[in-house]
Amino acid sequence: MAMKQLLRRHLAGTGVDYCEIRLEESYPLTVVYQGRGLDRISQDVLYGGAVRALFRGAWGFASFNSLDDLPAMVASACEQARQAGGRVQRASRLAEVPVVEDEWAPQFSLHPRRVALDDKIKLLDHYNQLILGYDPAITAAQITYRERSTTLHFANTDGTYIRQDKVDIGANLNATARRGMTTVGKGVGLGSSLGFDCMYDADEKLREACGLAVKLLDAPQVRAGVYPVICDPEVTGLFVHEAFGHLSEADNTYKNPALQEVMTLGRRLGRDILTIYDTGEYPEYRGYLKYDDEGVETRRADLIRDGILVGRLHSRETAALMVEQPTGNARALDYTHPPIVRMRNTSIAAGNYTFDEMLKGIELGVYVAGSGGGQTGGEMFTFQVGHGVMIRDGRLAELVKDVKLMGNVFTTLANIDMIGDKPEGRGGAGGCGKGGQSPLPTGGLCPPVRIQNVIVGGAK
Amino acid sequence: MAGLFDNLPRGAQAELFVRRVRKASVRFANSQFEGTQESVHEVHTLRLIRDGRMSIASTTKPGSDEELLAVALETVKYGNPVRHDMPGPRTFPEIALVSQDTRGTDLRTMIDVSDDLASALLAHDRRIRVMSGVEREEIEVSLSNSNGFAGSYGKTVWDAGLGGQLIQGDDMLFHGESQARVDPGVDYGMLKREVIEIFEQAKNVVSFPAGTYPVIFAPSQVSFLMWPLLACLNGKAFARGISPLKEQMGRQLLDQRVTIVDDGTLPWTVSSAPFDREGVATRRNVLVDAGVPRNLLLDLQTAQELGMEPTGNGTAGGPAVHRVLLAPGDAPLTGLIAGIDRGLIIHGSMGAWAGNPYGGNVSGTISLGLSIEGGKIAGRVKNCMFSVNVFRHLRERLLALSAETKEMSGGGSGQGGATLPYVLLGDVVISSDVKQG
Secondary structure (H helix, E strand, O other), X not given: OHHHHHHHHHHOOOOOOEEEEEEEXXXXXXXXXXXXXXXXXXXXXXEEEEEXXXXXXXXXXXXXXXXXXXXXXXXXXXXXXXXXXXXXOOOOOOXXXXXXXXXXXXXXXXXXXXXXXXHHHHHHHHHHHHHHOOOOOEEEEEEEEEEEEEEXXXXXXXXXXXXXXEEEEEEEEEEEEEEOOEEEEEEEEEEEOOEHHHHOOOXXXXXXXXXXXXXXXXXXXXXXXXXXXXXXXXXXXXXXXXHHHHHHEHHHOOOXXXXXXXXXXXXXXXXXXXXXXXXXXXXXXXXXXXXXXXXXXXXOEEEEEOOEEOOOEOOHHHHHHHOOOOOOOEEOOOOOOOOEEOOOEEEEOOOOEOHHHHHOOOOEEEEEEEEEEEEEEOOEEEEEEEEEEEEEOOEEEEEEEXXXXXXXXXXXXHOEEEEEOOOEEOOOOOOEEEOOEEEEOOEOEEOOEEEEEEEEEOEO | OHHHHHOOOOOOEEEEEEEXXXXXXXXXXXXXXXXXXXEEEEEEEEEEEEOOEEEEEEEOOOOOHHHHHHHHHHHHHHOEEOOOOOOOOOOOOOOOOOOHHHHHOOHHHHHHHHHHHHHHHHHHOOOOEEEEEEEEEEEEEEEEEOOOOEEEEEEEEEEEEEEEEEEEOOEEEEEEEEEEEOOOOOOHHHHHHHHXXXXXXXXXXXXXXXXXXXXXXXXXXXXXXXXXXXXXXXXXXXXXXXXXXXXXXXXXXXXXXOOEEEEOOOOOOOOOOOEOOOOOEOOEEEEEEOOEEOOOEOOHHHHHHHOOOOOOOOOOOOOOOOOEEEOOOOEOHHHHHHOOOEEEEEEEEEOOOOOOHHHOEEEEEEEEEEEEEOOEEEEEEOOEEEEEEXXXXXXXXXXXXXXXXXXXXXXXXXXXXXXXXXXEEEEEEEEEOOOOO
8 A cells, every 4th residue: 555655646746648657576586407406596686666757759768776766767757758759750649548456466376485495496406316317318407497476566647556466487497418519408398477386297298308308319400491390389389479479569560551561450361270369368377467567457369360360469559559459468577678568378279180180191291399499580480499300101200300490470370271179388487588678478378280381490 | 895794604705796787778769769768777696605505696675785695695505516715805907998978978969879870771761660779878896705805897888779670561671780889989880881781782582592502691690600619618518518529628629710719808898897797807718729629718616616717707697708709811701702603691590599509500590691693792582591510610611701800799788799700601501492493
């Protein structure tokens, strides 16, 4: 209650068209194992705030660490907006959204701050030992565990005040196998917005990853070429995030008529089987979000429905300028950044095909599994996958390594000809990067997909 | 500070690193003025060694150093085993890293600079959605420890960038360049020329069949060729048994023209500092000398583990570079292009950072590549990917290094960076959706 009154007091009488204050207190814990043992443990306190002001269509932004600086920072953001007001060509404005007063926390399954550090270390030690003891060819374990518990206060001049408690947990458990100059890594990603229990029971998956790392030492590099590809749910998730999700972020589009034309709602981008959406739902994944960083309640945003482009991801500003509805996608990495349009849990709706049905009819192709990161630039995308398995005459054949996929998003979406019936979520300690704000927790729920004519990079 | 260290348990060592950054930035996007930002942030990071283990805790909450110590004491029993001591009192040569001109420049002037950059590209082609920006930072760093070390330095950073996006149908072209300096003396004319030249050269799209070709990597892309080498020469990779170069030190690993140096002592260079994050003096460190790996990047911990001297490359996350210098060659870029009958020059790529660096394989989607035909730029290629093995290509397929070098910015706030020439490699695998005819 005291914080609400404090923020409202500072927002009163700013004399600008709109002003908002975010205050954040976060407790990040990072534990890293590298090589054969624990490499780094750090426990931090992040404390600070940000002020954003809008005046005659221009923004000012100021961020700070000390609450004592709040009055000066409110004044700074407002003054910046006033000074900039005369220079903007297309004035920013905000879509109307309901005024919210809420103090909200998810139903945490096991809040990480209720688990003793001793128990966390014991569990990570166990995974470290499991990796290192799996096979003599495994020379190193690389484990990154990150958790962050956050209390966030948001208030704006519309009258909204929200206090949110959030949790983000992400972990990568990786094995490195080495023989001479050949090294191969494989791992397991875990993550949740609900609790530390996502970290349990990973032994079986981890043994599988270790086994693959050892086998991949002897696997050849994939032969470069154009193939039909079946993506596992993790690679599908990466594809939909990198290739299409970023293009759907309206802050790329709203002041760019040429891109608006490319992304005209109603354009057919895929076959009838393809539905892509982004949502703040799915608390078990890292993109779970009740309110975004503009105090807007999140909602599911359908992006492609039955193959047709039907929507995009919005902040209040982009929604107003494009005369569409806000979707609750304005997110800031932390108090040092203003909110920009970001994804949450970006997903592909499950289809009707079994994995065996997807294999059928492929004379020569690649099954790709596990993600190693990706990047997008306009209509082009690329991503590294954990490993590949050649498909020969409709059956899985030999392992291949160093597989990287690339393509044009429009061609690739149109080339998705089968969608699997078993969606899975994705975890991991990483996150999304955009505009210098990384890593932002995101996730998704995706089935395997089959794509024709994918360019695969590799050996001659 | 002394008070904080006075409260340490017997036998413990502690180090407090304080970094205060005052930042102002201006941004134009979509060919329009977007807005300004200002911030003041201070981070206190405490490292504690007790009973042979180390923990780290940091806070941005003012006046909470005692709380910081309590957190570090709570976690230290789980910390990583260490055997080194924190350094005692010492002095350092001064390095010029502060520009009063940077400090004194106001937001209005920054807006004018950014506006001028944006206007130049827009004047070249009004279809380009232009983005430009200027960022000014004043950084103050202080480091002290319970063994008597106390040091501080200031730094200013002026970072100017210009880029744009040109969309024609479903074809999207992005390109941008930036220059970061201690002072505001950015060569704005060169920045404009470089960006405009790329948009001009890339305006036509040409098809490019899959195959193996001579490829010129622009300095921004040479960074990706350096990545596996620097990862393998990192003391941490050696100490943890990950680096495959352990048996290659002192041997001819690469072509004799490859000399790689890391230097944290260069004046008026944003990546320089008199001492590293642990209080060890920075130095010029020859990593690869005429193709022979000679030295590693070492912090206190990895130096102790490997029985070597630290190289002043300590950071909070292990050893890291200051400024990587790849020795240039003697051929002008125009000569390299003129000598290629059929090949590519790569100015932009995506995903080349992904994957496992220790095997040396680097591949990326070419986001901005120009086809070279008969010694001349023919146009932009699309839907192509490159693959090289850095160890093999820099040993057996290095055709030339350009005489020109370019300064590449690092990870922001003056951390890391590189000065690199263009590199011409032979037999680079290019995957493409166009089959060789």
